[in-house]
Amino acid sequence: MGTTPTEVMAFPSIRAIVRDNGTAEVLVAGNSRVVPAGDSVQDLRTNALALIVGEAQTLQRPVRVRIEDPEGHGELIVHPDNRIESVSYDQRQTRRRAEAPETTPTTAAPAIIETVPAPEPVATPATASSVDARSWPPGPVAAGTVPVPANPEPQTAVVAGEAAPTRRSLKETSFLVSAPVLEPATRGWRGALTRLGLRMAPSEEELSEREDVRTVSQHWPGPRTIAVVNRKGGANKTPTVVMLSAILARYSGAATVAWDNNESQGTLGWRTEKGSHDRSVLDLIDSSTELLSPSTNAAEIAKFVHHQTADKFDVLRSDENEEGDHEVTAEEVDIAHQVLTRYYRLVVMDSGNTARAANWRRMIDHTNQLVVPVTAIEDRAEAARLTLQTLESRGGHDAELARGAVVIVSESTDAKRSMSGDALKRARDEAQRIADGFAPFVRAVVRIPYDPALVNGPIRYEALQPATQRAWLTAAAAVAQGF
Template sequence: MTDIAITITPDASGTITIGGATAPVTGKTIEQTREEAMQQAVTHARQTGEPAEVTADDPTGTFYLTVTPDGGILNRPSPTDPGTAGWEQEPALTGHDDPGAPQVAFDEQGRDRRPSAPQRREPIPHNVEDLNVPPAGQPAPADPEPAPAAPLDEAANVPELSELVGAGGIEVTTDLSTTPDPLETDPRWIKISQQPAEDGWRGTLNGWGLKITPTEDELAQRREALRQEITREEQERLEAEQHAQEEAVQESRRAAREREAAAKDRTERALIQTSFEEPKNVLIANDKGGQGKTSACYCIGATAGRIRGGDVVSWDANETRGNLGFRAKKAPTARSVVDLLEQAAEDFTTVEGSKRSTLARFTRSQGDNLFAVLASDESRDRQDLVDAEAFEKVYEILGRFYSLILIDTGNNHRVSHFTAALAATDQLVVPVSAGADGAYAAETMMDTFESLGYGDLVKNAVVLLNDSATRRGDATGIATKFEQRVRAIIPIPFDPALDSGEEIDFDALQPATRAAYQEATATIAQGLADTKENQA
């Protein structure tokens, strides 16, 4: 039998000496170095066909092992331990590669607890007398007969019924709650409970290749760790279920909102696409400037133009130089309503001259927005030429080619062309900013309209309540002023793309802004449709 010595230092370096030949053994950790050294020892035993006794020293202590040619790693007693004299040594573990081989099971004092635990041999006697052998010719003494057992008085041992029965009678309770611990049937626990020891000296020996079973304390720790893991998994499962339920509820609500929004969109588009048998005039008015009249005129025109597929014109009928031409998409030439009156008004007095292409020379196409803009003149003096008669002439021309005419007005409702526009109005739209001054101007204007006999226009009016980034008025209070006076109040959110004062890019507006103007346009169309029905 070969002697093998293994030495491992705390830095995981080591040596193995086999038959007087020493070789280095290295690993990244002490455990890896142990594994490499024992692998070399097993390889030597297989090559020689004989078991080898291994003495291993590492930072945890000294161990005495035996490796066998079949790959087994056995525990052997210390040669200097007098407590092992006279014991028949059995392998601590046989069949290193045989899962069916017996495993060592020690108690807390390190004693073998196997049913076939080794027994101490009795000393062999050196004298014949010590064997207690009878002389020749004499029979061997018979074994003494055992004394007869005392008769069993079973009746004497039966307790009286009165001793068993209390004042309330015999009460027998049987615990039927034998539900097994679910952990015991968990496949993971079956695997974990069969793993070799990892703690204490058992774990250290297992680090040398043995497979000693864990103590009850270690099993209890593993059981508790698994139980906590199961609890954590169950908590995560419950949380995942709750999250899924919340997601389902949110998704259901989101789907409901989407369906509602889709239905609202279809309804609004259908209203905006209403066909009118005659031109409809929408007057956008507020006596005070800065209330959003021009933005409303452009955005309502773009909304109606896109949904109706054209057939919409926005006219800047300001008594002075208006702003709609500046906010709209520019044209190659800056022709205005005054140029139309001066250069082409007579052309539209004949059938041959009444051409859309002629009118297109003086309007500005707004591209994908599918509506046109008729701008006011940039000269204030020339714009004064648009009086009541001129308004009626331009309105008649526009009505030949467009069924929806949006009129952006100035701040003076007493001028003649405003009076003419008011007389031709089918729908009144009143933009109001968040400030109290704009609301006051709108109220006084409505009072004037009612005094002039246009109470129906006021009652059917649509108020656009514009939010502002700089003016924080009482929107609720302003809405309260008009809710009993007009047909509808539509909030318009603040949008930086409109607040800049630059050319309006309708696609750059926020979705909420476009949605608000679509609602406003549909509300206007609904009023026009009702007017059509009433007239019919």
């Protein structure tokens, strides 16, 4: 069975170049490796593939390879067990001889993935004699057919009276290394061997974590707003707001604010650090004219938000008036959002439980990415489903947010307190059942293990267990992919 190219990571960048002067090289993350000489171009291809198979065996996974030779260029998938798959190959357009008759041009066939049958896997690094290079290049392809391997010797066509081109333009080359160098392993036994002086390639798990870090560390043009919603209380909305804000602020360095957009009094201020003042969103709205003035210094926003010293984001609290006599209006949401997006690149909004409230609906109007947290309890899951259904039924922007939502499923806390083996299994099974139920209807679903540091008191990223930190990093990467 062939491998889907998108399933194979393009990291490290690998290129194989075969030249018509009898030389070849393999570039791995910009580092050149000389290919042993051969008697023909096909020998050079085989020797180059041997080096690439060795790289795949070192990484213990398939690798993607860009190939270039005198006949054309394309892409291969090379497996550790010597299997070679041809993803694409474009032949160079050669100039016809002056006396050649005119022919009708044919339409190029769509790219077809061809899998070359594999020999028995070997444990030792590949050698030139053990590699089947028939996939490089594929022969002529007719539309709808499987390519027939062919290895013709390159023929250089020339126009009568002209010399064949022998030089490439300087525009086609560069001495700069464009691909990042693959850093050695830092985790697990591979990392231990690296620290002992034996450079080891990172594991798939470590590469996956690096990719998540890269995703959440990127900057994007313009501000982005995330809305965290679920009609039901106790669905983990506030912990989700705190964790997403902490991870995105820590890794990206972007100015980030968590905003408690509850219509009356929310709990975000209770689960985060309090600053040296008592100001809330209503105070920010009252001072909006000053804050939006071009002459106002950026540091003035600190009068209204509460900075999280360890996790590097700010919190805009909801109104904490004991009388609770003010409900935030849609117009006030517009004003507060305009102020915050002037001072912050990322706004993460907590929300109340009423999808009909004016401030809830206006929050959705400003949202770029929807996040729906849910604990592994059926009424929380049902409330999450109804929340998504409500948005989808409204159509337009609301429906797009629902279809592109990220659902975050946290394991129930009740089973963990009992520490019963059966209860733990039931909690995990229920979390998986709920995750599987949402998967067909949203863009991503991420599961979060139970962690006592999320249950009570102020929430801090460093207080979480390593497995919980890793799961939240995955969740934040899923959210950032929607930016």
